[in-house]
Amino acid sequence: MSDPVPVPAEDPPLRAARPRPARPRPRRSWRHPATRALAWQVLAVLALAGGLGWLAHNTATNMAARGIQSGWDFLMQTAGFDIGEQPVPYESGDPYWRAFLVGLLNTLRVALAGIVGATLLGTLVGLGRLSRNLLVRGLCRTYVELFRNVPLLVQLLVWYLLLVSQLPGVTEAMNWRDTVFLSQAGLSLPWPAHGGAAVDGAAAGWHWSVPVLDGLSFSGGAALSPEFLAVLLGLVCYTAAYVAEVVRGGIRSVARGQIEAAQSIGLSRRQTLRRVTGPQALRVIVPPLTNQYLNLTKNSSLAVAVGYPDLVSIANTTLNQTGRAMECIVILMAVYLGTSLLTAALMAAFDRRAAIRER
Template sequence: MFRALWFDSRVRAWWLQGLLACGAVGGIVWLVLNARENLMRRGITVGFDFMDQAARFPISESLLAYQTTDTFGHAFVVGIVNTVFISVLVIAASTVLGFALALARRSTHPLITAIAATYVEVIRNTPLVVQLLFWYGMVTVNLPSARQAYQPLPGVFLSIRGFMFPKLAVAGNSTLFWGVVCAALLFVLAVMLAKPVIRKHWKTRLPMVSIAIAMAAVAITAVLLSGRAVASWELPYLRGLNFTGGMAFTPEFSALLIGLVLYSAAFTGEIIRGGIEAVGRGQWEAGRSLGLRPWHIMRLLILPQALRIIVPPMTSQYLSIIKNTTLALAVGYPDLAFVVATTINQTGQAIEGIVVLMAVFLTISLSVSLFMNAYNRRISLVQR
């Protein structure tokens, strides 16, 4: 019996995988216990009890409310939200700018092609941290003071204090309003993802996404008309030496956003251009023979086929963007890495801080990978 099991390739593979897994788990357990013992010998406490203690350090900007009397755990949450926020903005902006670069690289105009090619080569061959420091210097040194701020549009100001612009202020039951807004956005996203299934089972050609957007707009309008929440635009205005009201992007945030977007766009542009170039020229000729305009050919024929080539490498690029946000330390933006570094300096809990940092980035990266892989399976030719 054992001889038959040993010569069964599947059983043998499972046994080998099990032994390898046990060895890996055993090695990790040994490292943890050994590190714990050595730290205890030196009088260094181990554990996450410090999370309930007051942080006692400021965070210059955050989407969540934060005070120095809040706990280290809350400070970590603030850092995570800041990291996710900048990552989402950079991914969205670099994808749009990368698509424009891809089209510029494929342009028949020699000047546009040369400018796009020069931009890509310069950005891709310059260290990211150098670019971040360059943009931080541009923002903090070359922009005017608040009293002489540039005003390209009404209610929009650009100065050494940062980028100020109007924000949507909600009075009354703001929780209800933002809850409805989030539910409406999730509903529209769900309809966009489920559109092929809905059309297949219901045999309908109705514009499902447009209907979903209209229903979301009606729900938000109903909340405003009910009087339980009142929304208005809050404009920034100069008060003393700084601006008050509205929303502000600080110089640190602005430098990080500009640097990461311009750097990432050079890579996403080449990925998108490669996917477009991989589609056969016969598809362009077929579109022209049908009388389609170049943009319609790109949108209806080329991009749907190019996405199958673009999505896999774009997943890796998105993960690189998320990990590159840790360079926010270079310009002073308080992301998760900043909070972890400050916490380690104050508490000495280096191992715990690094574990939290690794666990958070691992969770974010795996979530992005799962989403992109699901989308890749959805657009693939062979459905599994």
């Protein structure tokens, strides 16, 4: 007789899930740290706004009592002075706001070129300080100690005197393959241009415009004045000394074990730098490198010492002609604050993008 087939027990009935009671929101009280922090921040902002308002009111009252004009209407008045270097078209009959625009573009031009040059030169010098070659390491260290300990203003004056007094005249300019010319008038080099002489009845497209000696000056191409070159060389050489130390310190911060591991699998020094130490050192390099970029931009205000028409030079001329000292100072503060915040934001975005993402 066969055994009876067991009947499976019925599953217990499913119980409806009980809804979780909503957690009561914590009541904000003065004992809560977040509440106290928010309150102090609000008080600080109100105190700062009140202080600035009192300062503005007091300044306006004192200026009115002494008969000193104030306001921003002067920006629409005729400037009445020429500017030697003009990234955009400008004439003496244009208003002051356009003169400030030219000064701003001149400042940005030398600052951006200086950042690129200081980054490249500083990186090379920083890597040179880590070289196994004693001569290269010594030369790079001498460069850092020399340019870092000489005031920037002195370097600007030295560069300007060298460019103006030691270079040959325009008619005897130093040249490279009759395309690049260096003289007391500055540096003339080829530059892309559009249009020009007709070719087979049609206007030429994009081509290289080569400078040609035309009397006592060069026509065609791009010309960099000795004032611009002096400021650019001074900013690049001075800032590159600090960038070199930032790069050297960043690479040294990588653990020695990482380098030994890379060497154990057969990577060369260049491959180790690009694939192992470089990405890790970048996290240490970016924050202090941002400070050097900010310092370079603000140090460009010393360009007025060699006659380069940057924003500070335009503001000084405007101040002397109109007497609007407060307005000119506010413009300078706003521009340098804006450029500093923009530079910091861009470098922060780059830092987030270049950060190593761990699994």
